[in-house]
Amino acid sequence: EPEVTQTPSHQVTQMGQEVILRCVPISNHLYFYWYRQILGQKVEFLVSFYNNEISEKSEIFDDQFSVERPDGSNFTLKIRSTKLEDSAMYFCASTWVRGAGEQYFGPGTRLTVT
Amino acid sequence: DAKTTQPPSMDCAEGRAANLPCNHSTISGNEYVYWYRQIHSQGPQYIIHGLKNNETNEMASLIITEDRKSSTLILPHATLRDTAVYYCIVRVSQSGGSNYKLTFGKGTLLTVNP
Numbered sequence: 001e002p003e004v005t006q007t008p009s010h011q012v013t014q015m016g017q018e019v020i021l022r023c024v025p026i027s028n029h030l031y032f033y034w035y036r037q038i039l040g041q042k043v044e045f046l047v048s049f050y051n052n053e054i055s056e057k058s059e060i061f062d063d064q065f066s067v068e069r070p071d072g073s074n075f076t077l078k079i080r081s082t083k084l085e086d087s088a089m090y091f092c093a094s095t096w097v098r099g100a101g102e103q104y105f106g107p108g109t110r111l112t113v114t
Numbered sequence: 115d116a117k118t119t120q121p122p123s124m125d126c127a128e129g130r131a132a133n134l135p136c137n138h139s140t141i142s143g144n145e146y147v148y149w150y151r152q153i154h155s156q157g158p159q160y161i162i163h164g165l166k167n168n169e170t171n172e173m174a175s176l177i178i179t180e181d182r183k184s185s186t187l188i189l190p191h192a193t194l195r196d197t198a199v200y201y202c203i204v205r206v207s208q209s210g211g212s213n214y215k216l217t218f219g220k221g222t223l224l225t226v227n228p
Contacts, residue, residue, distance in 0.1 A: 004157070031214065043158060043201075045215035056214050091157045101148045101205055103216060105157030 002026045004106035006092050012112045013082055021077045021109045023092030032075045033093040033103060034067065036060070043091070049075065082113045118202045123223040126196075132189040134222050136202030139183040144206050147178060148216070149187045151198040158201065158218070161187065192226045199223050 005024045013019050025032050034046040048055040049067050066078045075094075079086055089110050093103040119137040126132040138147065148163040162169055162176045164185070169176045175188040189196055201221040 033215070035216075042220060043152070043216075043218040045217065048214040058215075089155060093157070101146060101163055101203070101216065102160050103158075104160065108155070108157050110155075 004092055004094055004104050006090075006106035006109050008109060009107070010110045010112070012114065015084060015113055016081050019079050019082055019111065021079075021090050021092075021111070023075045023077075023106055024073050025075055025092065025094030026096075026104055027073070029094035029096045029104070031055075031095045031097070032067075032069070033095075034077045035091045035093065035105075036088040037091065037108075038085075038088045046077070046090075079111075082111075084113050087111055087113045118204055118219055120200075120202055120219065120222045122220065123225070126189075126192045126224060126226050128194060128226050128228050129191055132192040132196065132224055132226070134187040134189075134200050134202075134224060135184065136187070137184045138202070138204045141182050141204050142206075145204050146206070147176065147182075147185045148203040148205065149174070149176065150201045150203065150216070150218075151196075152201070152221070153195075153198040158216075161200075189224075192224075194226050194228065197224060197226045 007022045032049045035043050037043045045058050047057040047061045047067055064080045068076050089108040091108045092106040095103045146163050146165050149161040150158040152158045162171055162174050164176045164178055178185045199221040201218050
C-alpha cells in the first residue's frame with residue numbers, strides 16, 4: 001500500500017540554524033500539506049501546496065518557512081533560522097483531489113531545537 | 115468549518131465495540147464529517163467520512179443522526195492497537211472551496227483495556 005514517507009525521523013539542530021524536512025508524498029497525489037504538533041498540543045495546519053504554488057498558509061507559516069517541490073517526488077519544508085519554539089513533530093500529508101478531506105499523513109519528523 | 119465537541123477520554127474493553135460520539139450542532143449542509151485517529155505521536159490516519167448517510171469501511175462505521183448535529187464512530191471489535199486519539203472534523207469536501215486544510219481539535223483519547 002502506498003504511503004507518505006518523511007526524512008529524517010528526528011532532527012536536532014541549534015537555534016538559528018536552517019533545517020530542511022523532506023517528504024515523499026504518494027506518487028499520484030497532487031496536493032501537499034505540512035502540519036506540525038508541539039508536544040502535548042493539537043495538530044496545526046501550516047501550509048498547502050499545489051501546482052508549485054502555496055494554496056493556503058496559516059499565521060504560523062511566516063517568512064522563516066518555505067516549501068518547495070524540487071523534483072517530481074520530494075516535497076520539502078525549510079525553516080530558515082530555527083527558534084526554540086519550532087521544536088515539534090512535523091507531518092507531511094498528501095491527497096489526490098483538490099480540497100479532499102482524505103489526507104494521507106507521513107510518520108513525521110521530530111524537530112528538536114536546542 | 116463547524117465546531118465539534120468530543121469527550122476528552124473514553125475506555126473500552128478489548129473485543130467490545132467502541133462508540134465515540136461527536137457533536138457538531140452548527141454543521142452546514144455542504145459539510146462532511148471526517149474521522150481521523152493518531153496513535154501515539156504517529157501521523158494522523160484517515161478512518162472514514164460521511165455527509166448524511168451511514169458509512170462503513172474495513173476500519174469502522176460512521177452513524178450520523180438525521181439532523182446531522184451529531185455522529186458516532188463505531189469500532190466494532192476494539193483491539194489494543196486501537197488505543198489512540200480520535201478526531202472528529204467537520205469541513206467542506208472536494209473542489210469548489212478554498213478550504214484545503216484540516217482543523218484538528220483535542221479529540222478523544224480512547225484507551226482499549228485488556
